[in-house]
Amino acid sequence: MRKQYPFDVIESKRQRLWDEQTAFRAWNPQETIPADHPFAKRHGLTGKTSLADLPPKYYILDMFPYPSGSGLHVGHPEGYTATDILARYKRARGFNVLHPMGWDAFGLPAEQYAIKTGQHPRTTTEANVTNFKRQIKSLGFSYDWSREIDTTDPDYFRWTQWIFLKLYHSWYNPETGRAEPIETLSIPNEVREEEERASYRDERRLAYVAEAPVNWCPELGTVLANEEVVEGKSEIGGFPVLRKPMRQWMLRITAFADKLLQGLEEIQWSESLKEMQRNWIGRSEGAEVHFQVADKDACITVFTTRPDTLFGATYMVLSPEHDLVLALTSEEQQKAVSAYQDYAARKSDLERTELGKNKTGVFIGAHAINPVNGERIPIWIADYVLATYGTGAIMAVPAHDARDLEFAEKFNLPVLKVVQAPQGQDSIGFVGDGVSVNSDFLNELPTAEARQKMICWLEEHQKGSRQVNFKLRDWLFSRQRFWGEPFPILWKKGRHHSVGEHELPVLLPELSDFKPTSDGEPPLARASDWVNMKDGSLRETNTMPQWAGSCWYYLRYLDAHNKEKFCDRETETYWMGSGQPDANPGVDLYVGGTEHAVLHLLYARFWHKVLFDLDLTSTPEPFFKLVNQGLIMGEDGQKMSKSRGNVVNPDDIVAHYGADAFRLYEMFMGPLEMSKPWNTKGVEGVYRFLGRVWRLIVDEESELEYAQKTAVENENAEQQLAVLRLNGSVQSGLKPTSEQLKSLHTCIQKVTEDLQHMRFNTAISAMMVFVNDATNWETRPKECMKTFLLLLHPFAPHLAEELHGMLAGETESIIAYEPWPIHDPKLLVEDSIEIPVQVNGKLRDRVTIPCDSKRELIEALALESTKVKTFIDGKSVKKMIVVPGKLVNIVVK
RNA sequence: GCCGGAGUGGCGGAAUUGGUAGACGCGGCGGAUUCAAAAUCCGCUUUUCGCAAGGAAGUGUGGGUUCGAGUCCCUCCUCCGGUACCA
Numbered sequence: 001m002r003k004q005y006p007f008d009v010i011e012s013k014r015q016r017l018w019d020e021q022t023a024f025r026a027w028n029p030q031e032t033i034p035a036d037h038p039f040a041k042r043h044g045l046t047g048k049t050s051l052a053d054l055p056p057k058y059y060i061l062d063m064f065p066y067p068s069g070s071g072l073h074v075g076h077p078e079g080y081t082a083t084d085i086l087a088r089y090k091r092a093r094g095f096n097v098l099h100p101m102g103w104d105a106f107g108l109p110a111e112q113y114a115i116k117t118g119q120h121p122r123t124t125t126e127a128n129v130t131n132f133k134r135q136i137k138s139l140g141f142s143y144d145w146s147r148e149i150d151t152t153d154p155d156y157f158r159w160t161q162w163i164f165l166k167l168y169h170s171w172y173n174p175e176t177g178r179a180e181p182i183e184t185l186s187i188p189n190e191v192r193e194e195e196e197r198a199s200y201r202d203e204r205r206l207a208y209v210a211e212a213p214v215n216w217c218p219e220l221g222t223v224l225a226n227e228e229v230v231e232g233k234s235e236i237g238g239f240p241v242l243r244k245p246m247r248q249w250m251l252r253i254t255a256f257a258d259k260l261l262q263g264l265e266e267i268q269w270s271e272s273l274k275e276m277q278r279n280w281i282g283r284s285e286g287a288e289v290h291f292q293v294a295d296k297d298a299c300i301t302v303f304t305t306r307p308d309t310l311f312g313a314t315y316m317v318l319s320p321e322h323d324l325v326l327a328l329t330s331e332e333q334q335k336a337v338s339a340y341q342d343y344a345a346r347k348s349d350l351e352r353t354e355l356g357k358n359k360t361g362v363f364i365g366a367h368a369i370n371p372v373n374g375e376r377i378p379i380w381i382a383d384y385v386l387a388t389y390g391t392g393a394i395m396a397v398p399a400h401d402a403r404d405l406e407f408a409e410k411f412n413l414p415v416l417k418v419v420q421a422p423q424g425q426d427s428i429g430f431v432g433d434g435v436s437v438n439s440d441f442l443n444e445l446p447t448a449e450a451r452q453k454m455i456c457w458l459e460e461h462q463k464g465s466r467q468v469n470f471k472l473r474d475w476l477f478s479r480q481r482f483w484g485e486p487f488p489i490l491w492k493k494g495r496h497h498s499v500g501e502h503e504l505p506v507l508l509p510e511l512s513d514f515k516p517t518s519d520g521e522p523p524l525a526r527a528s529d530w531v532n533m534k535d536g537s538l539r540e541t542n543t544m545p546q547w548a549g550s551c552w553y554y555l556r557y558l559d560a561h562n563k564e565k566f567c568d569r570e571t572e573t574y575w576m577g578s579g580q581p582d583a584n585p586g587v588d589l590y591v592g593g594t595e596h597a598v599l600h601l602l603y604a605r606f607w608h609k610v611l612f613d614l615d616l617t618s619t620p621e622p623f624f625k626l627v628n629q630g631l632i633m634g635e636d637g638q639k640m641s642k643s644r645g646n647v648v649n650p651d652d653i654v655a656h657y658g659a660d661a662f663r664l665y666e667m668f669m670g671p672l673e674m675s676k677p678w679n680t681k682g683v684e685g686v687y688r689f690l691g692r693v694w695r696l697i698v699d700e701e702s703e704l705e706y707a708q709k710t711a712v713e714n715e716n717a718e719q720q721l722a723v724l725r726l727n728g729s730v731q732s733g734l735k736p737t738s739e740q741l742k743s744l745h746t747c748i749q750k751v752t753e754d755l756q757h758m759r760f761n762t763a764i765s766a767m768m769v770f771v772n773d774a775t776n777w778e779t780r781p782k783e784c785m786k787t788f789l790l791l792l793h794p795f796a797p798h799l800a801e802e803l804h805g806m807l808a809g810e811t812e813s814i815i816a817y818e819p820w821p822i823h824d825p826k827l828l829v830e831d832s833i834e835i836p837v838q839v840n841g842k843l844r845d846r847v848t849i850p851c852d853s854k855r856e857l858i859e860a861l862a863l864e865s866t867k868v869k870t871f872i873d874g875k876s877v878k879k880m881i882v883v884p885g886k887l888v889n890i891v892v893k
Numbered sequence: 894g895c896c897g898g899a900g901u902g903g904c905g906g907a908a909u910u911g912g913u914a915g916a917c918g919c920g921g922c923g924g925a926u927u928c929a930a931a932a933u934c935c936g937c938u939u940u941u942c943g944c945a946a947g948g949a950a951g952u953g954u955g956g957g958u959u960c961g962a963g964u965c966c967c968u969c970c971u972c973c974g975g976u977a978c979c980a
Contacts, residue, residue, distance in 0.1 A: 002931075004930060004932090093919080124940095131937065217898075269895075270897090270898095271898095272896085272897045272898065272974080272975080273897095275896065276896090276897080276974095276975060276976085278896095279895095279896070279897095279975080279976065280975095280976090282979065284980085286980085302980080303980070305979095305980065306980080317980095356933060359978085380977095382979095383978090384978045385978080386978075386979070386980090388979090389979045389980075390979075393980095394980050397978085398978090401980070402894095402978090403978050404980085406978095444914095469979080469980090470979095471979055476955095489970060503957095565973095571896065594974075594975085597975080598975090630968085631973095631974095667904095668905090668917085668918070669905065669906085670905065670906055671906085674899085674906095675973075675974090676905070676906085677904090679904080679907075679919070681904095681918095681919050681920075682904095682905065682918065682919055684919080685917090685918045685919055688917075688918095688933095689917095689918085690930095691933090695933090753909090761905095761906075761907085761917085761918095762906095762907065762908095762916085762917080763918065764906075764917080764918090765917035765918075766916095766917085767917095768917055768918075769916080769917070772915090775934090834913090835911080835913085836913040837913095838912085838913085838960085838961070840960075840961085841912095841959095841960060841961040841962095842961095845912055846913075874903095878960090879960065880960090881912090881961080881966080882959050883912060885962090886912050886913090887912050887913070889912080889960055889961060890960090891960045891961095
């Protein structure tokens with residue numbers, strides 16, 4: 001198949017030239033911009049710039065990829081193309097655009113490969129990064145590669161460790177509602193012993209060690225965060241996950257639950273994404289209620305969102321792991337209870353989910369006193385009550401809770417109606433809001449009021465209190481892996497302390513065997529020289545989870561090579577917009593997949609809020625606007641996967657049609673946020689369009705000549721581009737006709753509007769309309785063509801840059817720094833307009849009227865239409881609706 | 894179950910605040926060019942009735958509001974994503 005145009009030669013040439021002039025370097029305050037840099041020329045800047053000299057910032061960020069062995073798939077460049085188009089558009093609009101790229105390169109696959117083959121994860125990772133970078137660069141994105149980062153680079157993870165130490169050395173002060181240095185924590189006087197005082201502090205750090213039931217994945221040989229467990233299986237690999245008590249590093253994200261929730265109000269994220277985060281944080285309001293245990297000196301506290309149903313609590317349930325189970329169980333129930341505890345502990349999360357609704361449990365032989373009516377109610381244990389939510393214990397109100405009802409029916413426990421359902425509905429099993437009954441002082445109150453009244457009663461009688469609860473758990477932050485950031489932590493005499501800041505980074509030891517040790521220790525424990533310090537301290541052998549590096553990478557881009565700080569403050573202030581009144585606070589636009597809705601995006605917000613509290617960043621939220629690109633499906637409409645054999649490799653598309661066509665197609669497929677199927681035929685469509693653009697401007701004869709020359713002297717293809725001549729119809733100094741101007745300015749207007757709303761597909765179709773138009777022009781004024789190329793350039797930068805070079809001469813500024821064209825509304829004004837005429841809302845005719853027609857004239861013209869007449873004949877006109885410039889509707893009867 | 898989002902030609906998708914449904918592209922059909930093909934260019938292409946002019950129907954279903962509904966309101970159905978014993 002003959003090429004539409006020599007895209008391969010043009011694309012490599014343009015990429016080389018952009019690289020040579022570091023065209024897309026973004027400039028920080030206090031940097032010296034070379035006078036011949038296109039940015040300096042465009043903005044008239046010379047020498048060292050201060051913050052005030054720089055144009056407004058625009059920070060546009062992609063989710064950096066994990067460089068996997070299989071390379072880029074077509075989903076990656078979808079988001080990258082969208083951001084690149086906007087980066088180029090914003091540059092044309094005069095912004096100082098920061099558009100960086102890097103590698104989230106710690107992770108499990110490289111480590112698993114190492115265990116299998118012995119190849120060091122570093123080697124694997126470097127090879128993968130090289131391949132990813134080659135692929136990404138082949139698409140001509142305008143990244144500032146001088147800011148490239150790699151989370152596995154010691155110069156990078158040094159600062160990941162440093163931020164971890166900030167968390168370690170901080171606590172959450174509930175009074176100020178902020179993270180503060182641990183020194184501000186006042187330790188009560190009654191805690192005297194130095195040991196105890198240290199423990200008191202350690203228990204309140206934002207990074208702390210806790211013995212807790214964790215998600216243990218035997219296949220992966222590591223623990224996982226709650227967020228990494230999907231339906232009882234590991235998110236990576238889909239292996240079963242068990243609950244197991246282990247000592248682990250935790251981060252106190254729960255302290256920030258409310259802030260993480262409230263922060264969502266200030267940012268421009270899609271409603272569905274915000275909703276996902278809200279659900280994950282899971283705030284619910286209710287009350288804590290204290291139940292005295294009968295005949296024992298013990299008290300069970302429960303959390304409930306329905307204190308109004310307290311009179312209907314007919315039994316209680318503790319989770320099998322609850323602290324009080326042992327103490328409260330009667331002798332005769334001892335055996336049954338411990339058998340049940342064993343049974344529950346053996347169940348994996350997966351089995352728990354699968355067994356789902358089949359309730360099990362055991363009576364523990366003790367009773368509690370319902371504080372509101374003094375009733376003795378039995379206490380049970382059952383695994384439908386989770387140890388990890390609320391207090392790990394519930395009051396059961398079977399009449400108004402589906403789970404309690406099922407349990408009560410199975411074990412013959414009493415069911416007492418305390419809420420009257422609205423008319424027609426059965427009150428037993430009714431879980432909504434109704435009216436209280438059988439509830440003494442709450443009777444006849446609607447649920448909302450009853451709830452409040454009961455809380456007041458509880459507080460008055462010191463039987464409970466108002467309480468807010470969250471689903472969010474603290475973040476389990478340690479992994480038993482090799483290929484991750486080592487903790488900057490040392491252990492001595494069973495107590496942890498931090499490595500000094502000046503000793504960072506803590507490097508990974510050299511190992512050749514990456515498996516866990518035979519006694520189940522993490523792989524780092526194999527490096528005994530590394531673990532055992534001279535002073536007798538031991539290094540922490542866990543590593544950080546993959547999310548650690550991505551929690552703050554957007555800040556490192558701002559000042560990627562700073563040796564003294566994780567990021568210079570003035571630079572941070574500039575790019576995060578705090579210094580400028582009109583700038584968006586934070587990253588202006590962040591584009592990436594939905595798969596990170598609750599993992600990366602929640603963790604990064606959490607770290608950012610801690611850094612903000614410690615005055616290390618200047619904005620409370622990291623990502624101002626966030627857009628999720630939709631999934632690209634295979635040609636068969638199924639999700640792309642190797643096993644289905646429907647994976648499209650960008651390399652093949654670029655080789656056949658070029659990067660510009662690839663970019664254009666990815667944007668033309670449909671709205672960015674929708675999922676849509678790939679269709680290689682569609683690539684050919686946009687490829688033909690680019691060929692038409694080429695032929696609008698380039699002379700076909702000369703192209704033939706070019707083809708002949710390059711066929712002979714293959715290696716000189718780039719120089720041979722010089723033989724190309726302009727299409728004879730392209731003429732300079734030619735005054736465009738009003739029709740031509742109208743066509744061009746319609747296109748300017750549409751493309752500009754669509755870019756502002758990220759409607760790339762319709763912007764492209766507007767350009768197609770223009771090109772179809774211009775193809776039929778006898779003569780093509782050079783200025784019109786140049787302007788059109790400005791519109792095209794964010795989408796198809798190589799072709800636009802090359803044609804711009806031909807039209808404008810290579811000595812002029814590159815198109816990437818040309819100002820964006822502005823449409824002239826005066827050129828779009830029409831003298832007359834065709835409007836539809838409807839009769840009773842049905843289209844019957846169209847009439848052409850002068851634009852400034854008065855209502856009477858429009859009505860008269862509409863009624864004159866012969867087609868219209870046949871429909872109103874013999875009927876009376878009741879009403880005429882005239883929408884100026886839009887339509888006429890004649891209502892007849 | 895609950896919470897989001899989406900249902901428009903053969904296909905991907907357009908349609909400012911309710912105002913000409915189907916832009917643009919793919920595919921298909923026909924033509925020009927060619928010895929022929931590829932490529933390119935031009936025309937047609939929602940369905941249906943009709944030789945035609947023209948008519949009728951039509952945006953998942955059923956109803957409603959309106960001069961007028963793909964767009965607003967209610968009902969139901971299907972698909973996609975998230976989540977699920979969260980008290």
